[in-house]
Amino acid sequence: MRRTDLIEAEVNSWVADRLVDALPDGATIVDVGSGSGGMSAAFATALSVRGGGRIVLVDAVPELQEAARSAVVEAVGDKVELVTVLADAADPELASLVPAADLIWASRVMHHLPDERAGVEALTRMLAPGGWLALAEGGLTTRCLPWDVGVGEPGLQDRLVTAQLAWYAAMRGGIEGAVRMPYGWNRLLSELGLSEVNSFSYLLDIPAPAPQPVRESVADWLGWMAHAGEGRVSAADAEALVRLCDPTGPDYVGARDDVFLLSATTVHLGRRTVAA
Ligand SMILES: C[S@@+](CC[C@H](N)C(=O)[O-])C[C@H]1O[C@@H](n2cnc3c(N)ncnc32)[C@H](O)[C@@H]1O
Numbered sequence: 437m438r439r440t441d442l443i444e445a446e447v448n449s450w451v452a453d454r455l456v457d458a459l460p461d462g463a464t465i466v467d468v469g470s471g472s473g474g475m476s477a478a479f480a481t482a483l484s485v486r487g488g489g490r491i492v493l494v495d496a497v498p499e500l501q502e503a504a505r506s507a508v509v510e511a512v513g514d515k516v517e518l519v520t521v522l523a524d525a526a527d528p529e530l531a532s533l534v535p536a537a538d539l540i541w542a543s544r545v546m547h548h549l550p551d552e553r554a555g556v557e558a559l560t561r562m563l564a565p566g567g568w569l570a571l572a573e574g575g576l577t578t579r580c581l582p583w584d585v586g587v588g589e590p591g592l593q594d595r596l597v598t599a600q601l602a603w604y605a606a607m608r609g610g611i612e613g614a615v616r617m618p619y620g621w622n623r624l625l626s627e628l629g630l631s632e633v634n635s636f637s638y639l640l641d642i643p644a645p646a647p648q649p650v651r652e653s654v655a656d657w658l659g660w661m662a663h664a665g666e667g668r669v670s671a672a673d674a675e676a677l678v679r680l681c682d683p684t685g686p687d688y689v690g691a692r693d694d695v696f697l698l699s700a701t702t703v704h705l706g707r708r709t710v711a712a
Contacts (some may be wrong), residue, residue, distance in 0.1 A: 469545025473504025630706025
């Protein structure tokens, strides 16, 4: 995750600046499911250049929360107030554990909750009047390989994307008590009473030849797919994954100068109405 934070640092900083621009001075930003803290650090930096503010890290995993805390401290020292809250984002009482937020950022986390609607509803209760909720969910699946990698049959990337989507559906279906949300995030935000509902998407575009950490992140992803794709890819593709992930073999993907990263992320926004 730290490698991903480094790779995404530039685009994270662009997203953070864009969102922080809309906030009042000294704003409170709550990062729900903050992971290893790449976006938390970008938000902290954006706040610090505007004179400070407060970052609240919410995560259920202590090790990740500690990583995110270090990332923020490394980025801004004590120029921004830092609060950590170890909690389940599905806790309906979350609002009583965190200060009212001018911005809640929840990236790639709400889809882990059994009831995404209930989870987002709980987040809306954490908003200060006029506060923004930003959900980074969906977009376009990452592409990183040429069509023919010369290992196994051509078209491996497309088959892996299909397997990844099947894994995602099984992951959602396997969550105990999972509730379907058969509509888009924009409709959810509107139905929960937020105003100014809109979205924007941004690209992560690192062309080939990609720097070594990017190549290694591609190897990480293929290694993860070797696991997530079990039973979802053919034996030939499984064998290709083993060869591409072997750092000691001649086919190691991390040694290729033709891998790249191209993906799109969508940010869904809504705002709590300012009380009249
Ligand atoms: C896929 S990572 C996303 C990290 C980061 N937000 C990003 O976009 O890179 C999901 C994060 O959400 C956290 N998480 C998952 N389910 C959670 C829950 N029910 N309550 C709190 N945190 C949760 C995980 O510990 C992890 O830090």
